[in-house]
Amino acid sequence: MRRQIEGSRAIAETVAACRPQVVPAYPITPQTHIVEALGTMAKEGALGSCRFLTVESEFAALSAALGASATGARAYTATASQGLLYMAEVLYNVSGLGLPVVMTVANRAIGAPINIWNDQSDAMSQRDCGWVQLYAEDNQAAVGLHVLAFRLAEQLSVPVMVCVDGFVLTHAVEPIEVPDQAAVDGFLPPYQPRQQLDPDEPVTIGAMVGPEAFTEVRMLSHLAQVRAVPELAELAAEYAGATGHRVEAVSSYRTDGASTVLLTLGSVTGTARDLADELAEEGRQVGVVSLTLYRPFPLEQVRAALAGAEHVVVVERAFAPGLGGVVASDVLTALVGTPTRVSSVVAGLGGRAVTKAALRSALDDAEAGRLDDFGFLGVDLGLVDQEFLRAAGAHARAVSTHDLGLPGPRRG
Amino acid sequence: MFEVRFHGRGGQGVVTAAELLSVAAFLDGHEAQAIPSFGSERMGAPVVAFCRVADSPIRLREPVSEPDLVVVGDATLLHHVDVFAGLKPEGFVLVNSPHSLRELRLSDLEHRHDPSHLATVAATDLARLHVGRPMPNVCLLGAVAGLTGCVSIASLEAATAARFDQRVATANSAAARAGFAAVRRAGDRAVQRA
Numbered sequence: 001m002r003r004q005i006e007g008s009r010a011i012a013e014t015v016a017a018c019r020p021q022v023v024p025a026y027p028i029t030p031q032t033h034i035v036e037a038l039g040t041m042a043k044e045g046a047l048g049s050c051r052f053l054t055v056e057s058e059f060a061a062l063s064a065a066l067g068a069s070a071t072g073a074r075a076y077t078a079t080a081s082q083g084l085l086y087m088a089e090v091l092y093n094v095s096g097l098g099l100p101v102v103m104t105v106a107n108r109a110i111g112a113p114i115n116i117w118n119d120q121s122d123a124m125s126q127r128d129c130g131w132v133q134l135y136a137e138d139n140q141a142a143v144g145l146h147v148l149a150f151r152l153a154e155q156l157s158v159p160v161m162v163c164v165d166g167f168v169l170t171h172a173v174e175p176i177e178v179p180d181q182a183a184v185d186g187f188l189p190p191y192q193p194r195q196q197l198d199p200d201e202p203v204t205i206g207a208m209v210g211p212e213a214f215t216e217v218r219m220l221s222h223l224a225q226v227r228a229v230p231e232l233a234e235l236a237a238e239y240a241g242a243t244g245h246r247v248e249a250v251s252s253y254r255t256d257g258a259s260t261v262l263l264t265l266g267s268v269t270g271t272a273r274d275l276a277d278e279l280a281e282e283g284r285q286v287g288v289v290s291l292t293l294y295r296p297f298p299l300e301q302v303r304a305a306l307a308g309a310e311h312v313v314v315v316e317r318a319f320a321p322g323l324g325g326v327v328a329s330d331v332l333t334a335l336v337g338t339p340t341r342v343s344s345v346v347a348g349l350g351g352r353a354v355t356k357a358a359l360r361s362a363l364d365d366a367e368a369g370r371l372d373d374f375g376f377l378g379v380d381l382g383l384v385d386q387e388f389l390r391a392a393g394a395h396a397r398a399v400s401t402h403d404l405g406l407p408g409p410r411r412g
Numbered sequence: 413m414f415e416v417r418f419h420g421r422g423g424q425g426v427v428t429a430a431e432l433l434s435v436a437a438f439l440d441g442h443e444a445q446a447i448p449s450f451g452s453e454r455m456g457a458p459v460v461a462f463c464r465v466a467d468s469p470i471r472l473r474e475p476v477s478e479p480d481l482v483v484v485g486d487a488t489l490l491h492h493v494d495v496f497a498g499l500k501p502e503g504f505v506l507v508n509s510p511h512s513l514r515e516l517r518l519s520d521l522e523h524r525h526d527p528s529h530l531a532t533v534a535a536t537d538l539a540r541l542h543v544g545r546p547m548p549n550v551c552l553l554g555a556v557a558g559l560t561g562c563v564s565i566a567s568l569e570a571a572t573a574a575r576f577d578q579r580v581a582t583a584n585s586a587a588a589r590a591g592f593a594a595v596r597r598a599g600d601r602a603v604q605r606a
Contacts, residue, residue: 004438006431138471168473173431173446175438175469270471355474 002175007139008033010176011104011164014146016041017184018102020076021191022068024053024061028083029116030166031106035078058083062090062103069099070205072196074150076101080166081108084122088129091159095130095221097206100153100191102146103131106166107266107317109350117351118166120266120317124326130221132160132228133295137269139169139176141292144245147179148235151188156231158224163294165267165317167351179243187242226296247292250301254280255287260366261309263331264290268315268347268354275356279363286363294327302334311341311366315354315377319346324374347377413466414562415476419495420485423455425549428575429485430461433553435571436563437465445470458493465562479503481560483552485535487516501525504560506595508548510534531559531595535587538594542587543580554588558595565592 012034015023023042025035042052051068055061058079065075079087084105094101105123109115123133134149136142142164149160164170179187195205209217232249240246254276255261262272269290279286289305289312291298306312312335314328323329325344332342345362348354358378365371416433420426427448434446442465449460462476477497481504484495496505503525509516509532521530533555535548542551550572557565569585576584 004435004444168447171448172473173434173444175443267473271473274472353474355477356472 002177004173004175006033006171006173007142007164007169007176008106008171009037010139010143010178011146011170012037012041013178014143014184015076015102015104016047017179017181018076018147018150018188019048019074019185019190020050021073022051022053022065022075023047024055024064024068024075024077026055026058026061026077026079026083028058028080030108030118030170031078031080031083031104033170034104034106058086059090062087062094062101065101065103066090066094066097066099069094069101070097070197072191072193072198074154074191075099076103076150078104078106080106081110081116081122084126085110088126091126091129091131093206094159096217098157098221098224099159100150100157101159102149102153103159103161104146105161105163106170107163108166115350116166118168118267118317119349119351120163120165121349123161123163124318126161127295127326130158130225131295132156132158132225132293133163134160134292135163135265135294136165136169137264137266137290137292139164139172139174140245141247142169143176143178144236144239144243144247145292147184147188148232148239148247150191151235152228152231154191155235156224156227157194158221158228163266168267177243177245179245183242187239228296229293229298229301232293249291249293249298250305251290251292252305253288253290254285255289255305255309257308258285258287259308259310260285260363261287261289261306261312262359262363263306263312263314263327264288265292265294265315265327266317268317268359271354271356272315272359275359275363278356279360284367291327294330297330297334299334302331303338306331306335306340307338309340311343311371313362313366313371314342314344315359315362316344316346317348317354319344319349328374342373343371344374345371345377346375352378413464413470414480414560415478416463416465416481416483416556416562417476417479417495418461418463418483418485419489419493420459420461420549421455421489422457422459424459424485425547426459426485427461429483429549429553430463432550432568432571432575433463433556433563434465435574436553436557436567437463439567439570440564442467443470447473447475449475458489481506481556481562483556484508485548485552487511490516490518496521499525502529504529505531506552506555506559507532508535508552510537528599529559531555531598533591533594533598535591538590539587542590543583550584551587551591554591554593555595556591557588558592559599565589 328344434444437444535551
């Protein structure tokens with residue numbers, strides 16, 4: 001049954017339906033509503049024997065999830081932004097130990113300067129930590145991805161991060177169907193750990209591995225992760241059969257015959273599809289390819305989805321200073337050997353809305369041959385210039401002051 | 413698609429108003445989306461929230477920049493924030509104030525928009541009367557239903573009942589009906605004058 005509810009509420013109810021056994025929680029905007037709702041459910045007894053732990057930091061939250069998972073419990077937590085960075089060391093330990101922890105990241109910018117709003121810099125900064133990364137295009141997808149995440153994680157012994165755009169999705173109130181308990185139970189059997197820490201039968205996990213085997217361990221975790229590509233496709237089909245809701249690792253919209261394609265991750269997808277419809281009415285063909293699965297990167301599906309495109313415009317909600325696009329680099333890897341051009345457009349940093357009008361201007365530039373390989377969408381160049389000149393001026397004054405040995409800054 | 417932008421101040425229930433309007437529209441059988449625009453999260457600071465109502469699934473996630481309806485929950489914002497920016501020519505305006513548009517020096521709105529689409533309602537006073545607190549949001553939503561018909565008053569009351577405990581919900585339902593009646597009466601007077 002669809003209900004008009006907040007995205008965070010829907011995610012919390014979905015996680016509850018997945019019967020987690022340990023939920024360590026630490027609040028950070030914009031993720032807080034999720035663990036608050038789970039905390040309330042735990043207090044009301046709605047989570048059965050689940051242990052809801054309030055801990056002192058994000059480092060502790062993921063460490064507790066790691067420990068719980070290692071003892072054979074289904075463990076879940078959620079975070080955002082600086083909280084995810086504070087978990088960084090533990091993220092690698094969880095994946096290195098092959099523990100199927102599931103975590104929601106309510107995507108938010110990283111400071112400094114402090115900013116509580118949405119972009120995807122947090123999750124992108126941890127794209128190589130060995131977790132599967134799934135990005136939700138809307139709240140219905142977020143719901144399905146959480147159920148799929150537990151099954152995928154436990155099947156592959158790989159942790160899964162479900163990335164949900166902060167505020168834009170977590171705080172949106174819209175019609176969402178949370179699958180009922182029977183449907184979730186039918187899809188997600190109780191967790192059967194392959195190994196577990198048990199005081200009665202002590203074992204050691206994560207012991208030191210030297211140069212003779214470390215590369216092999218890493219290769220094995222790579223192989224486990226890439227299995228998520230076919231596995232997710234199978235599980236998504238089964239989930240669609242059980243609930244009627246389909247998620248796809250890579251989905252294409254209006255790409256047939258489109259020479260220009262927008263490539264998106266997350267909540268900007270809906271806006272991009274609306275724009276593609278509008279442009280089609282004007283007789284302009286623009287396709288939208290959106291990625292739900294980002295790690296492992298579905299190279300073959302991306303290559304197939306973009307076959308026929310002359311110009312791919314990647315809408316980046318994060319970027320790599322000193323290089324440019326994060327996602328575009330991966331798209332280029334998928335397209336290696338093809339003549340397809342890839343441009344990277346950084347949009348919506350720190351909560352700046354990604355509008356149809358802004359995306360349209362990027363497409364106009366692309367079709368007129370004016371779009372650079374890398375650029376910022378809708379940036380206030382006047383402000384950038386002003387700051388640049390001011391900084392350059394201060395630097396020039398400092399240099400000249402130093403060179404001339406003058407006591408203070410020179411004027412003019 | 414019917415797009416609404418709410419302006420108010422932190423603590424006046426602006427985000428809740430957008431959410432309740434979306435729930436009422438959903439109960440009426442529409443697709444709906446409410447999105448808050450979180451700023452400083454301080455009491456008294458200007459706050460904006462948005463609601464979209466449509467008859468097909470809503471995929472668009474940008475803020476509402478060309479609203480069909482602007483609701484101003486606090487008239488002190490009128491001369492500080494460009495609350496009517498992007499308002500469609502056929503759009504609606506609802507201002508929380510015991511004064512008329514003329515007294516608020518907003519007469520020029522009547523030149524740009526259909527005068528029957530413009531209203532003020534003393535929602536804070538009505539909220540004090542019915543709810544016992546100067547919390548104008550649900551009363552304003554009643555007036556929105558009366559002015560635009562974008563949601564039914566019955567669904568608005570159902571959304572209110574689902575959101576608050578019974579005592580608060582009953583009081584707010586009364587405030588919503590009072591808001592609804594106030595703009596309807598004003599509309600009738602305008603028709604009689606015309």
